[in-house]
Amino acid sequence: MPNQRTSLTDALIRKLRMNAELDADDIATIERLPFTREQLAAGTFIVREGDRPSRCCLLIDGFLFRAKTTEDGKRQILSFHVPGDIPDLQSLHLHVSDHDLVALNDATVGFIPHDALHTITRTRPKVAALLWRETLIDSALFRDWIVNVSRRPAPARMAHLISELARRLDAVGLMKDDQAYLPLTQVHLADALGLTSVHVNRVLQELRKDGMMDLKDRVLRFSDAQRLEELGAFDPLYLHQHPKL
Amino acid sequence: MPNQRTSLTDALIRKLRMNAELDADDIATIERLPFTREQLAAGTFIVREGDRPSRCCLLIDGFLFRAKTTEDGKRQILSFHVPGDIPDLQSLHLHVSDHDLVALNDATVGFIPHDALHTITRTRPKVAALLWRETLIDSALFRDWIVNVSRRPAPARMAHLISELARRLDAVGLMKDDQAYLPLTQVHLADALGLTSVHVNRVLQELRKDGMMDLKDRVLRFSDAQRLEELGAFDPLYLHQHPKL
DNA sequence: CGTGGATTTGAGAGAAATCAAATCATGTGG
DNA sequence: CCACATGATTTGATTTCTCTCAAATCCACG
Numbered sequence A, B: 001m002p003n004q005r006t007s008l009t010d011a012l013i014r015k016l017r018m019n020a021e022l023d024a025d026d027i028a029t030i031e032r033l034p035f036t037r038e039q040l041a042a043g044t045f046i047v048r049e050g051d052r053p054s055r056c057c058l059l060i061d062g063f064l065f066r067a068k069t070t071e072d073g074k075r076q077i078l079s080f081h082v083p084g085d086i087p088d089l090q091s092l093h094l095h096v097s098d099h100d101l102v103a104l105n106d107a108t109v110g111f112i113p114h115d116a117l118h119t120i121t122r123t124r125p126k127v128a129a130l131l132w133r134e135t136l137i138d139s140a141l142f143r144d145w146i147v148n149v150s151r152r153p154a155p156a157r158m159a160h161l162i163s164e165l166a167r168r169l170d171a172v173g174l175m176k177d178d179q180a181y182l183p184l185t186q187v188h189l190a191d192a193l194g195l196t197s198v199h200v201n202r203v204l205q206e207l208r209k210d211g212m213m214d215l216k217d218r219v220l221r222f223s224d225a226q227r228l229e230e231l232g233a234f235d236p237l238y239l240h241q242h243p244k245l
Numbered sequence C: 001c002g003t004g005g006a007t008t009t010g011a012g013a014g015a016a017a018t019c020a021a022a023t024c025a026t027g028t029g030g
Numbered sequence D: 001c002c003a004c005a006t007g008a009t010t011t012g013a014t015t016t017c018t019c020t021c022a023a024a025t026c027c028a029c030g
Helices: A006-019 A025-033 A114-123 A125-151 A154-171 A184-192 A197-209 A226-229 B008-017 B024-032 B113-122 B125-151 B154-171 B186-193 B197-207 B225-231
Strands: A036-040 A045-047 A053-063 A064-069 A075-081 A100-104 A108-111 A179-181 A214-215 A219-224 B036-040 B046-047 B055-061 B064-071 B075-081 B098-104 B107-113 B179-181 B215-216 B220-221
Touching: A006 A025, A006 A125, A025 A114, A053 A114, A064 A184, A064 B098, A064 B125, A064 B225, A075 A125, A075 A184, A075 B125, A108 A114, A114 A125, A125 A154, A125 B075, A125 B125, A154 A184, A154 A197, A154 A214, A154 A219, A154 A226, A184 A197, A197 A214, B008 B024, B008 B055, B008 B125, B024 B113, B024 B125, B055 B113, B064 B186, B075 B125, B075 B186, B107 B113, B113 B225, B125 B154, B154 B186, B154 B197, B154 B215, B154 B220, B154 B225, B186 B197, B197 B215
Parallel strands: none
Antiparallel strands: A036 A108, A045 A100, A053 A108, A064 A075, A064 A100, A179 A219, A214 A219, B036 B107, B046 B098, B055 B107, B064 B075, B064 B098, B179 B220, B215 B220
């Protein structure tokens, strides 16, 4: 079963706090943000390519992903999102969405109206900077994803993706004893890595046999996280998880 | 030979104006931005992975690209930049660079101190929003690049990249009669597309033979831009070139 | 005119795709 | 509570796109 409950503002504040010290007023303003809490079934489209959203989505519990569909019907997953993420902040300034935002599993999200965010952005420069920074980190992950799908052979590609997810899950307290609930199917992995699901299957068997990781029944287990990061040439710099980095 | 001269503020204002109406005060503030103009030789590293830049780089003339180098020495180009671009705006909030910024050919740039940009960002909300938007468009291009390198066969991949460049060159007035100065080598293309230069060579021959495009002696010629966009399944939505889109 | 970068050509190897089908869940409705 | 449908995982055989390795040619430039 999914996991911990966290309140909307908790998740958001924790997230932003990782990046800088907010003063009491900032926090109070964030806590006063209006929002609508919603429970979404796995597979729900939150935003579709072409939509013009009027609110942003804060992920409270569960997982989301963003994807584009190519002309010939192939899907490319662009990012996975863990609780605390605000995956469509870009809609504040990019009015027509160029991709889909989808619930990976049953998830609970909070919708915050653009209005409110635009206001907070004008009145609280520090919060504005942090939100901007969030979108820039997003961007940094995309850059890394380009390198991953473009330059690494399948096993390293998988290792890199999983290493990234592990770090991000860990940052929000969802890794325990080298394992985490992670409801990705091999099809999701294939669509994220630019591989076919049959090839993903063979790669996963290999990594399992080599004792690096095991993804089974929706739980991810690391047997040797360090060796996995080496295989994936993983350098966490691009995650910008450190405030002053 | 390279091309037109444009003044720093001209380029910047033209760029930002494409996205919204700036009032006289906004423009005045931008025009007062302090900057250092510099002439850079082809191949110059403007920022290296690991650097902590204290200024942003506005491209006035020539081309830049951003790249990451993998452990095994392969280079992945993440984006190309045309005059008017500010390719390292992200350094305003991401303090350690996760990639390199390099001059593709002899280029002239203007460096604007972070200080000045942070100030303008606090005092002129409209300009702040536009700069933020610039970084979000950046992000949108990365998303598209992921799809391109991950999902399309080599000829479509090339077609897509070239179509994007054509649109962006056109937007800043650098396409004339279906041709433009574009000093990309086949090695650059290979590094951008995740292919080898020998394969790039064969793909280019094919596209030339099929009468779609021709890149020779640093000038790009379109024989059939529309067919090229079809081949590359190019949809300009993600460029967000339209203010209200 | 020599040197190094850029482009081109050829032959062979390899990683991942494709095609096809079996097995294994899981969840729903009768 | 079983029967059936649907989705996820697994396996095998074959194909294909792109890489690798090698070498020749071209070309700009000092």
